[in-house]
Amino acid sequence: MSKNSVGLAIFLLIIGNIVAVFSDALIKTxxxxGAVFQFVFFRQLTAIIILLPFCLFNRAENLLVGLKWHILRGHIWLFGAIFMVLAINSMPLATANAIFYAAPLLMLPLALLLFQERLTKTxxxxxxxxxxxxxxxIKPTEITWAAIFAFIVALTMALNNILVRKxxxxxxxxxxxxxxxxxxTPVALALAIWEGRxxxxxxxLTAAGSSGFILIYAGICVMVYRSIEANKVASAEYxxxxxxxxxxxxxFDEIPDxxxxxxxxxxxxxxIWLAKNEAKQNKLAKLEAVN
Structure with missing residues (x-):
């Protein structure tokens, strides 16, 4: 993806976030x-089964390069999935997702700390x-465990997206x-066994469907955050x-108020304002380059 393709990146993130909601909806069923750790292990396992055929045709001799970052992101992803199941099964789907979308805000200071990205006023x-x-x-009149779990999910999402650059x-x-x-997967299996269910x-089957949807979202995040600064597109996650x-x-017959x-x-x-402002800035930059 071109580094100037901010509009395309925002579009892809919008599609990815819509698809990710269906993963959450399956979890809510x-x-x-139910056995939370067992379900998360099933998600890990089915994700591997889904992805393997797509990886058979890629050269794999450099697969272990940067392994420490894969290990870090993999376990952040795992624990985020655990808290996601707990949060979604404890509150309305839209409310849980609203808290998840604290992730773009969390990405801004993380991008500043880890990559010294310049944060504009916009x-x-x-x-x-x-x-x-x-x-x-969410009308935070009181703090519940479910809300805390959802905020942990938001933090894991932010960290995973930022660490894509590594x-x-x-x-x-x-x-x-x-x-x-x-x-x-080894930690997921150990937790499932420890759960004793x-x-x-x-x-x-539910895990496979949830994995399929969330993999589309995760793949889009990898493509986008590899090439576009997080502060320019993260708001599209909302x-x-x-x-x-x-x-x-x-x-689920959850009527919003x-x-x-x-x-x-x-x-x-x-x-919308951010996207229009970015388009304006790109147009001005092109005009200056021509002149």
Whole structure:
């Protein structure tokens, strides 16, 4: 992806976040007292099965380059998945997703600390307005364990997206995703065994569907954040909230209230403003280059 393809990157992130909501919806169909660690292990396992055919045609001699970063991201991804299951099964789908979308705001200081990315007033304001929208949606009158779990998910999402920059450029998206899941599988299996629940293989189909959807999102994140500065496109992550509202209404009869509509406006409108401002800046830069 070209480093100037900000518009395309934003479009891909919008698609990825919409697709990711369906992964969350499948998780919400699980029994509230189901085996969490077992389901997360099934997700890891089915992700590997899905990805292997796509990796067979890629050269693999450099697969172990940057292994420490794969191990770090793989375990961040694993624990994020655990807390995601706990959060989604404890609150409405749109509310959980609203908290997940604190991730773009968290990415800004992380990008500054890890990569010294320059934060403009525009990107900072857009992220702050988006986060205000998140707060309006969740109406934080009290802190619950479910909300804490959801915020941990947001932190793991932010870290994973930022750390994409540390991965070797020669690896394909499929190889990156495969390694992310492989390195976390031993810990996932150990946790599932420690959980001590009877193995319920019927959950494997749900896990496979959830893995398929989330892999599309994760692959898009790898493509985008490898080539575009996070502060320019991270606000596009917020748009999945609208999909979460729609899926919550249709699938789970979760009717949003006025605060959801107001919060969504705070989330979406800054994104539109940010995209238009970026397009304007790119146009001015091209004109200056011509002159």
């Amino acid at each position: 699980l029994s509230a007292d 990107t900072i304001l857009a992220a702050i307005l988006g986060f205000i929208g998140v707060l309006i949606v 991965l070797p450029k020669q690896l394909s998206v499929f190889q990156v995703l495969l390694l992310t899941n492989i390195v976390g 009877t193995w319920d293989w019927s959950a494997m 748009t999945g909230l609208l999909a979460a509202v729609a899926v919550g209404i249709v699938w 006025l605060s959801m509509a107001l919060g969504a406006a705070f989330i979406i409108l800054p994104l």
